[in-house]
Amino acid sequence: MDSIRKGLRSGDIEKDTYERLTCSSCGDELGTKNDPDEIGIVRHCPGCGEQWRKIG
Ligand SMILES: [Zn+2]
Numbered sequence: 001m002d003s004i005r006k007g008l009r010s011g012d013i014e015k016d017t018y019e020r021l022t023c024s025s026c027g028d029e030l031g032t033k034n035d036p037d038e039i040g041i042v043r044h045c046p047g048c049g050e051q052w053r054k055i056g
Contacts, residue, residue, distance in 0.1 A: 004043060004052045013052060023047055 004021065007013035014024050021030045026047030033042045033051075041054040 001042070001051050001053050003055050005055070007052045012050070023050060025050075 002010075002012070004013060008015070008021075012024055013030070014022050016022050016029075021043060022028060023030060023045035026045055028045050028047040030043040030052070031046055033044055035042055039053070039055075042051050043054060044051045
């Protein structure tokens with residue numbers, strides 16, 4: 001799973017005018033998932049199911 005930082009850098013994720021993270025392919029706002037099995041917070045796109053991890 002890529003980090004959010006990497007997703008932003010590669011253009012897979014964009015920030016809208018309200019600083020919300022959105023999926024570049026779908027334009028959907030990313031949801032937040034707090035999975036106890038994963039380290040940190042996982043953001044996911046409800047459109048395509050892509051996931052990015054927030055580190056730190
Ligand atoms: Zn998407």
